[in-house]
Amino acid sequence: MAKIATREAYGEALAELGEEIKDIVVLDADLSKSTKTTVFAKKFPERFFNVGIAEQNLMGTAAGLATCGKIPFASTFAVFACGRAFEQIRNSICYPNLNVKIAATHAGITVGEDGATHQSIEDIALMRSLPNMTVISPADAVETKKAVRAAAMLKGPVYLRLGRHPVETIFDDSYEFEVGKGVVLRDGKDVALIATGIMVGESLKAAEILARDGIEAMVVNIHTIKPIDEEVLLKAAECKAVVTAEEHSIIGGLGSAVAEVLIEKKPVLIKRVGIRDVFGMSGKPEELMKAYGITAEDIVNAAKSLILSYK
Template identity: 85%
Template sequence: MPKIATREAYGEALAELGEEIKDIVVLDADLSKSTKTSVFAKKFPERFFNMGIAEQNLMGTAAGLATCGKIPFASTFAIFATGRAFEQIRNSICYPNLNVKIAATHAGITVGEDGATHQSIEDIALMRALPNMTVINPADATETKKAVRAAAQMKGPVYLRLGRHPVETIFGEGYEFKPGKGVILREGRDVAIIATGVMVAEALKAAEILEKDGINAMVVNIHTIKPIDEEVILKAAECGAIVTAEEHSIIGGLGSAVAEVLSEKKPVPIKRIGIKDVFGMSGKPEELMKAYGLAAEDIAEAARTLIISKP
């Protein structure tokens, strides 16, 4: 399967949907070539608004458009969308529950060479804390396309977390995407790996590594971090040990969300793979994944350690 960045899939999906859903309007903050909203802009120039390098106004304008029945997709890099304009998202979008889709690209450390200032590792935590917000982190190009469509079709604010770097395509065209529903990609009984976004591919690789060690790992894709699929997490917990994997801080993201469910409903040993409360740095995406302990081998190692502590 070819490697495609989720931002590329977003750009294509948006341009396709624009044909079908005339209420879709797109706003960007001078990064349309990078976020790929430029594809939509070229096709529907009258429905594309470049807001310049002004993210607070970007979100506020999207909110205003939504009050008039438009379906705005507001795009920029994840760090600026969720960090710079956090309070605008909170007060002008989520509190009035307006139909704004925040599709943020360049999330996580796989931004690569640009370094820590541009590597968003807190965005899931920030967006997940907001009432009314749906948080979706697609794993590949196929899932992204389906998620963009689902976001456009659902009412209310959605945060779509997208990446810069090309990732393996995991899902075929027939893949069914249901917002809020986790997907068991591989059955297993010794340990469950619950992953999101680009870490889903790593989780699948980790399961193969573990297989060689005679460990049978379940792999669950959580594309919708909020609302989270408690049912699938509790099913995974039947393995008796859970490893979570995300390209995000271990504070406040998928690992936290899963731990919240488990600690209240079915406590089992858990290990969180993610960025361990530090900032990123410049480097090639693959180098960074290794340097920050996000590679398949890191997941496998966490699983091995965890299995020993199983009750």
């Protein structure tokens, strides 16, 4: 299967949707070649606005456009969107519940060589803490395309978390995407692997490895971290243990969101696979995933240690 980065799929989806939905306008902050909004820009130059290296103004301008009925997609790297412009997203977009889509690329450590300053590991935590915000983190190119469309159709602010690094395609075009609805990709009873973004592919690999040792792992794709699908989480918690997997800090991300639901409704042993409260560094994406302990193997180890502890 060909590997495609979710940012590539985003660029294509946006250009396709632009044809159909004339109210879509796209804003970028001098990273259009990297975020792939340049595909839209070439097709619809009059609806594309490069605001320069000015993320605060990026978000504020998008908010103003939304008050006039436009559907703005504002793109830059995740660390600048959610970090630099956090308060603009909070006060100018989420508080007035404006119809702005923040499509941020270069999330997580698989940004690679650019290093820690450009690797966003806290964006899910920041965005899901905001009332009115929907947070979507697609697993592959197919899911990204469907998520972009769904985001455009949804009224209100949406944060789309996209990656730079090419990842294997998991879904085919018949895949049905619904905001807020988790997807069970594999059934199992011994442990549930709950993942988001590029860690969904790693979890599927981990389930294969576990199967070889006779461990039946359920795999759940949580593409929408907010609002989170409680129903699917409760189903997953019927397994005796849960492992969460994300390319994000273990503080405030998917692991936290899952734990928040299960601790109140169905306490179960949980291990969180993610970045363990440290910053990233430069390196090749695959090497960084190993160095920070977010590979299929790390998910396998977490699952096994949990199973040992309940046996």
